[in-house]
Amino acid sequence: MRFLHTADWHxxxxxxxxxxxxxxxxxxRQIKAIALQERVDAVVIAGDLYDxxxxxxxxxxALDDMLVDLNRRQQLPILAISGNHDSGVxxxxxxxxFASTAFYLKTTVAEGLQPVVMGDTQFFLLPYFEPFAVRQLFDDESIRTEAQAMERLVAAMKEKFDPDKKHVLVAHFFAAGSHHSDSETQVQVGGLNAVPVDLLRDFDYVALGHLHRKEALQHEPTIKYSGSPLKFSTSEAEDTKGVxxxxxxxxxxTVTFKPLTPLHDLVVLEDSFATLLDREHDFPVTADDFIAINLTDTAPIPNVMQRLKERFPKIIELHRVNPLEVALPDLPPERLQADPFALMTDFFSQTTKHALNDQQTRWAQQALQQAMKEDAQ
Structure with missing residues (x-):
């Protein structure tokens, strides 16, 4: 049995x-091409089909087009579950x-206990669940955490194991030892949803969804997150997505990773404002890429976002990597009576470590004149 494992399409x-x-x-389209090229017998989607x-x-x-194409036109069996972003109903x-065309979609915990048999493999399709659903299923009030629930579910699944077949679990949860990225919804409370990977050792392979990075369980050879097909946050900017x-x-x-190439990448750029706007300086991005900028400047920059978007139209984040922490001195009473413009220029210098330039001086004088005029009225 040869299958493709993907998840978290969102x-x-x-x-x-x-x-x-x-x-x-x-x-x-890339996932389909890999499935056809690798001549897989089925495609596994481990939850969060929708966002x-x-x-x-x-x-x-869009999702309907994809599933119809994969299952009906390409005649590939699909084994899928609902994730925490999906409405199971x-x-x-x-x-x-759907099963009449070998599209096996499971959205309730009870369905996950009945294996889908394909070739030499039993697939247990366990959708995202809360502990109360397992507590109700087994009528056991002692089940309070994800780990307790999973222990009971695995025991029930093992009773259905055919010793002559391989056993694959498809599930959507946070496994102990894995790490979140910024784009994932945090679904645990006090860590209660962490499922120990030791509970999963009896399966020949565990196809997980929920975490968006394939590296989340990189030291587990047969327990894998596929990660999301796209980069959904700057914390994933350096990731290679795939299946x-x-x-x-x-x-x-045997488990082999197949990378996907982003149509429009998510890239983090860190540099000064002048360098970022310098057309002679080449950055490895296109106009359609999503850009997060870490700005190294410490001086104020008027209309900074608008000006940066003239070169990088799809800026999604802007951060300053060198924020100033300035402790302003207490002013003596006589200093408080100083000229307002002098006070303002002193304040500007102390907080930015820069003096006003000519343009900023003109803006400040105009603003001060307007304020004094309004006070006089």
């Missing part, structure tokens, strides 16, 4: 107000007849 997500459907459609429980019409149309509408190809014909299973 169809409909926006990046600081920018629509990502074009980038998401391109990532899907929100109430997706937009455009997001619904809405996403799962129609799942009873896993899993072959269960070997013992242990």
């Amino acid at each position: 169809i409909g997500k926006k990046l600081h107000g920018y629509d990502l459907l074009t980038e998401q459609r391109d990532a899907y 929100r429980a109430l997706p937009s019409e455009a997001a619904v149309t 809405r996403l799962g509408y129609g799942r009873q007849w 896993w190809i899993v072959d269960t014909d070997t013992t242990p299973v």
Whole structure:
């Protein structure tokens, strides 16, 4: 059995107000191409197909196009679960007849206990869950945490293990030892949702969703997050996105990473304002890339964002990496009676470590004159 493991598509997500459907459609085309090139027997999507429980019409149309293309046109079986961003009820509408075309979509915990058998492999499709759902399923009030719930679920799954087949868990949660990135929704309270990876050792492979970086469990050879197909935050700017190809014909299973190339990248640039605006200075970005800027200047820059956008139209973040921490001296009473313009220029110099330039001096004088005029009225 050979399958492709992906997750966290988050169809409909926006990046600081920018629509990502074009980038998401391109990532899907690459995933499909890899699936066909690798001649996989199925595609696993480990949750968070949508970015929100109430997706937009455009997001619904986009995901529908992808799933119809993958399952009906390419005739690839799909094994999918709902994640914490999905509405299980809405996403799962129609799942009873989806299986007629080998599209297995599970959105309830009880469904996760019944394996889907394909070739030499049993797939247990466990959607995102809260502990109370498992507590109700087993009528056991002692189940209070994700770890306790998962221990009970794994025990029930193992009762269904066929010893002549491989066993794959598809799930959506935070596994102990993994790390969040900034674009993920924090769903744990006091760390209660961390599932120890030791609970998962009896599976030949665990296809996880929820964390957006494949490196989240990089030391686990057969327990993997696929990560998201796109970069959703600056903390992922240096990541290589992609999918896993899993072959269960070997013992242990063989796992190979296949990278995706971003249509429009997310890049962090750190430099001075003058260098960033210098057209002679080449940066490895395009006009359509999403840019986060770490500005090294300490002096105030009028209209800084607007001026930077003239060169980098899609700025999503702007930070100053050298903020000044200035302790202003206490002014003696006689100094408080000084000329307002002198006080202002002193304050400016103390806080910025720079003197006013000619243009700033003119602005300050005009503002002061206007303020004094308004006071006189």
